[in-house]
Amino acid sequence: MSSTTGTRGESVTPANPASDTVADTTDVTALLERGRALSAPVLRAAVDRLAPPMDTVAAYHFGWIDAQGRPSDGDGGKAVRPALALLSAEAAGAVAEAGVPGAVAVELVHNFSLLHDDLMDGDEQRRHRDTVWKVHGPAQAILVGDALFALANEILLELGTVEAGRAARRLTSATRKLIDGQAQDISYEHRERVTVEECLEMEGNKTGALLACACSIGAVLGGADDRTADVLEAYGYHLGLAFQAVDDLLGIWGDPESTGKQTWSDLRQRKKSLPVVAALAAGGPASERLGELLAADAKSNDFDSFSEEEFAARAALIEEAGGREWTAQEARRQHAVAIEALHGVDMPETVRAQLTALADFVVVRKR
Numbered sequence: 001m002s003s004t005t006g007t008r009g010e011s012v013t014p015a016n017p018a019s020d021t022v023a024d025t026t027d028v029t030a031l032l033e034r035g036r037a038l039s040a041p042v043l044r045a046a047v048d049r050l051a052p053p054m055d056t057v058a059a060y061h062f063g064w065i066d067a068q069g070r071p072s073d074g075d076g077g078k079a080v081r082p083a084l085a086l087l088s089a090e091a092a093g094a095v096a097e098a099g100v101p102g103a104v105a106v107e108l109v110h111n112f113s114l115l116h117d118d119l120m121d122g123d124e125q126r127r128h129r130d131t132v133w134k135v136h137g138p139a140q141a142i143l144v145g146d147a148l149f150a151l152a153n154e155i156l157l158e159l160g161t162v163e164a165g166r167a168a169r170r171l172t173s174a175t176r177k178l179i180d181g182q183a184q185d186i187s188y189e190h191r192e193r194v195t196v197e198e199c200l201e202m203e204g205n206k207t208g209a210l211l212a213c214a215c216s217i218g219a220v221l222g223g224a225d226d227r228t229a230d231v232l233e234a235y236g237y238h239l240g241l242a243f244q245a246v247d248d249l250l251g252i253w254g255d256p257e258s259t260g261k262q263t264w265s266d267l268r269q270r271k272k273s274l275p276v277v278a279a280l281a282a283g284g285p286a287s288e289r290l291g292e293l294l295a296a297d298a299k300s301n302d303f304d305s306f307s308e309e310e311f312a313a314r315a316a317l318i319e320e321a322g323g324r325e326w327t328a329q330e331a332r333r334q335h336a337v338a339i340e341a342l343h344g345v346d347m348p349e350t351v352r353a354q355l356t357a358l359a360d361f362v363v364v365r366k367r
Contacts (some may be wrong), residue, residue, distance in 0.1 A: 099218025
């Protein structure tokens with residue numbers, strides 16, 4: 001496979017390795033819009049349960065209002081997880097609507113993690129707007145994040161069915177793994193060396209677990225047995241690793257106009273993401289020089305004053321050492337494993353094609 005080595009803002013991975021063609025974006029757009037349309041009313045109703053000012057803070061985070069409380073049509077995210085939850089229900093032979101509570105619950109947990117992550121990482125921008133902690137303060141970011149997590153479980157458990165209990169267990173397990181992954185991510189920032197295996201474990205927890213849950217929770221709510229749910233979960237887990245690999249590329253080489261984050265954002269935060277870890281493990285002059293610079297960076301008290309040229313030099317060394325190419329290949333590999341997992345479930349071929357199209361979208365997305 002050839003990596004993309006062009007300017008920031010170009011697609012970071014080639015097309016679908018299974019077919020060498022990108023899925024019809026119109027079909028994917030329709031799937032994402034369906035997920036958003038079916039889950040949005042339930043999501044808004046859930047947020048309305050929050051006590052003031054948490055309801056307003058959450059509404060700002062989701063892009064429904066601006067910082068002054070005026071209605072807004074801000075970007076609330078791509079709605080990949082809700083789309084997957086609805087397809088999960090259909091993969092199990094149920095109607096898409098059966099997966100709506102699961103779609104909403106997963107979206108609430110995802111946004112709980114974003115609120116806390118932005119604060120912990122010091123990110124001031126998300127979706128091209130100031131983050132919640134920047135506008136409303138750290139305390140509100142923590143409280144609203146906690147409230148969204150509680151709402152997620154409430155949405156499921158109030159269904160009062162056996163399937164809802166099974167779905168809630170999967171969601172709480174995925175949430176614990178997500179938190180484990182965030183803890184690992186933070187701890188790795190203070191280590192000079194992290195192995196590729198450790199990085200993949202961290203990203204499997206931080207991103208793979210919740211995406212895996214999204215891909216199984218609709219099926220569970222639709223009455224699927226554990227074997228079916230587990231296979232769909234495996235698809236989601238490997239899709240999550242592919243998703244995170246692409247995110248790691250964008251975290252260094254992504255166009256700020258598309259990502260909504262600063263240039264070289266992951267380098268600024270000293271993250272041991274896959275391109276960095278793979279470059280350090282590669283050996284050779286570029287790898288050794290990168291290791292020396294990052295070791296010095298870890299001891300620096302003046303890291304925040306680094307120039308754009310200094311971050312660009314580190315990114316260039318990562319690419320020269322092969323970290324960018326390796327990560328692009330890993331995204332393709334995980335994508336292929338995810339698609340292969342789908343063969344373990346007997347499902348309508350239209351649903352299989354739609355799950356494949358969403359996987360293609362995740363791997364070739366620009367932001």
